[in-house]
Amino acid sequence: MKLRPILGYTAAGATILAAMLTPFLLMGYFANGVAALPLHVDEVYSGGPKARTVQMGAYSIAIHRPVYPHYLQSEKPFVQLDWTPVSAMPEHVSDVVDIDGDGRPDIRVSFDVPRDPKAPLRVDVEPLNPRYLPMRNVGKEKFSRLIVRVDNAILVRVPLAN
Amino acid sequence: MATNAQSPRLARPEPRGIGWSLLLTLPIAVWSLLMLFRPGMDTNPKSRIAAALTALFMTALFFMMMRTGNTYRWRRIFFVSVGVLFPVGFIYNIVSMRGTMGIPVEEMIAGRTPFCFMPIPLLILPAALTRTLVFPGSIVPGGGASGAGMAAMVGMWLAMTLVLGKGWCSYACFFGGIEEGVAAIPNRARIHKIDPRWRYGPWAVLLAMVLLSLALFEPAYCMWLCPFKAVSEYIAARNLIGLIQNAIFVLLFAGLVIVLPFLTKKRTQCSFFCPFGAFQSIFNKISAFEVKIDKERCKPCLACQNACPNLSLSQESIARGETLMSCMKCGACVDTCPRQAVVWHIKGTEIAWKPERARLMFLYGAWAIAVMFGGTIIYGGVATILHFIA
Numbered sequence: 001m002k003l004r005p006i007l008g009y010t011a012a013g014a015t016i017l018a019a020m021l022t023p024f025l026l027m028g029y030f031a032n033g034v035a036a037l038p039l040h041v042d043e044v045y046s047g048g049p050k051a052r053t054v055q056m057g058a059y060s061i062a063i064h065r066p067v068y069p070h071y072l073q074s075e076k077p078f079v080q081l082d083w084t085p086v087s088a089m090p091e092h093v094s095d096v097v098d099i100d101g102d103g104r105p106d107i108r109v110s111f112d113v114p115r116d117p118k119a120p121l122r123v124d125v126e127p128l129n130p131r132y133l134p135m136r137n138v139g140k141e142k143f144s145r146l147i148v149r150v151d152n153a154i155l156v157r158v159p160l161a162n
Numbered sequence: 163m164a165t166n167a168q169s170p171r172l173a174r175p176e177p178r179g180i181g182w183s184l185l186l187t188l189p190i191a192v193w194s195l196l197m198l199f200r201p202g203m204d205t206n207p208k209s210r211i212a213a214a215l216t217a218l219f220m221t222a223l224f225f226m227m228m229r230t231g232n233t234y235r236w237r238r239i240f241f242v243s244v245g246v247l248f249p250v251g252f253i254y255n256i257v258s259m260r261g262t263m264g265i266p267v268e269e270m271i272a273g274r275t276p277f278c279f280m281p282i283p284l285l286i287l288p289a290a291l292t293r294t295l296v297f298p299g300s301i302v303p304g305g306g307a308s309g310a311g312m313a314a315m316v317g318m319w320l321a322m323t324l325v326l327g328k329g330w331c332s333y334a335c336f337f338g339g340i341e342e343g344v345a346a347i348p349n350r351a352r353i354h355k356i357d358p359r360w361r362y363g364p365w366a367v368l369l370a371m372v373l374l375s376l377a378l379f380e381p382a383y384c385m386w387l388c389p390f391k392a393v394s395e396y397i398a399a400r401n402l403i404g405l406i407q408n409a410i411f412v413l414l415f416a417g418l419v420i421v422l423p424f425l426t427k428k429r430t431q432c433s434f435f436c437p438f439g440a441f442q443s444i445f446n447k448i449s450a451f452e453v454k455i456d457k458e459r460c461k462p463c464l465a466c467q468n469a470c471p472n473l474s475l476s477q478e479s480i481a482r483g484e485t486l487m488s489c490m491k492c493g494a495c496v497d498t499c500p501r502q503a504v505v506w507h508i509k510g511t512e513i514a515w516k517p518e519r520a521r522l523m524f525l526y527g528a529w530a531i532a533v534m535f536g537g538t539i540i541y542g543g544v545a546t547i548l549h550f551i552a
Contacts, residue, residue: 008510
């Protein structure tokens with residue numbers, strides 16, 4: 001028998017073996033391999049890594065690093081702030097936040113905290129530093145200017161001036 | 163074309179005996195029970211009934227393939243079932259979780275957007291160049307909408323692609339069955355002549371979407387063109403752009419998945435448009451199995467070309483004795499050929515040398531994957547229906 005048919009049948013047999021091993025071994029093996037790659041979800045979606053946390057009595061504000069969109073992305077640069085936990089927050093929040101940690105206030109953020117987790121949220125942002133853009137009665141217009149509730153946190157994204 | 167040196171095999175082979183067919187089906191019966199009653203599956207009585215029905219269904223279809231020697235007809239029943247039942251189970255789960263088919267922005271930010279295989283080719287360039295995944299999901303195990311994360315879906319796709327190659331589009335895709343079902347509605351084709359240049363459509367869409375995804379840093383196909391958003395989940399429209407996106411999804415679904423398959427009797431979305439199908443064609447090159455044409459036997463009647471649901475045969479390719487690289491191994495051409503000149507083939511062997519052995523080897527691998535993946539989808543759809551009616 002020639003080599004090529006032997007190789008062909010070997011590959012065909014290996015294919016059946018691969019099918020049998022797929023649910024028990026191969027899927028997990030490949031999935032772990034992909035998960036181990038040095039990849040991260042685009043920060044326009046994830047909000048970027050947390051830079052520091054500010055304690056505000058019963059609740060805290062996590063301040064993320066600014067996110068700068070890539071190439072032709074239609075979003076503006078923004079910074080994400082997470083208020084958490086929602087259960088410890090008052091019915092109305094109006095906080096002055098020092099985003100860049102220089103000891104001077106950068107923005108004032110005001111929003112209501114409805115007890116119904118599905119109730120729509122609206123936020124006002126008054127910039128105290130020209131680096132940040134104002135927001136007036138904003139819901140969830142774009143990834144770079146929004147307020148949303150995710151699990152037990154309220155996330156606000158404030159657009160940066162160019 | 164080539165003259166016929168051998169005696170023609172005009173008649174279909176005799177059906178296998180029931181006993182021999184049952185024996186060949188036994189491994190698949192065991193595999194079906196193993197896959198559908200595996201640890202971790204729901205154990206409530208309705209789910210058990212759904213699992214038993216699915217195992218019986220998958221085993222019965224394989225038995226009929228063995229008994230009749232026909233692949234396409236029985237595979238199509240499976241594939242259409244997956245296409246119809248996937249939205250049933252998926253939409254029920256999505257609506258149960260979040261109350262709507264629309265993906266709210268909160269879920270995107272939380273990395274809980276369900277990840278299907280369609281965006282895989284769109285993620286490669288941004289990931290390679292910037293280590294960034296341009297999809298609002300989660301890569302970590304335990305993340306994502308199903309707790310599986312993108313890594314699990316990509317891992318599953320890699321493993322299944324090793325087995326199936328482009329056969330993915332006939333044995334694993336949970337969308338293609340809808341249009342195959344519409345194309346199977348019995349009536350005459352109203353559009354007979356299709357310009358062969360449409361075959362390049364999926365490649366053009368793939369190239370455009372890969373480049374757009376890199377430029378815009380978003381899964382452009384999912385955001386703008388996926389027809390199956392209409393029957394799975396769509397972007398919750400927050401503004402005019404969202405409304406336009408959803409209108410495009412619905413129009414493409416109506417045109418490519420309903421109207422054109424009905425008029426042409428072809429899988430038009432797959433043939434003219436699907437970028438993932440084009441991407442998957444590349445993996446036909448590493449598959450051990452293919453469909454060949456025995457030029458000794460072929461009188462070019464073009465029955466195979468007419469039967470192909472995916473425009474994967476041309477007169478030139480028939481003359482060369484092969485299918486195009488977009489062949490998805492559905493078996494329509496093999497089952498249609500009146501001279502049995504179109505055969506299943508293992509690469510490296512002589513054409514038409516024990517084609518039934520090649521068919522069996524391919525089908526064992528493909529059906530094992532079909533049971534594991536498509537069978538689970540059918541099970542999910544049946545369990546959902548049982549939940550509502552019983």
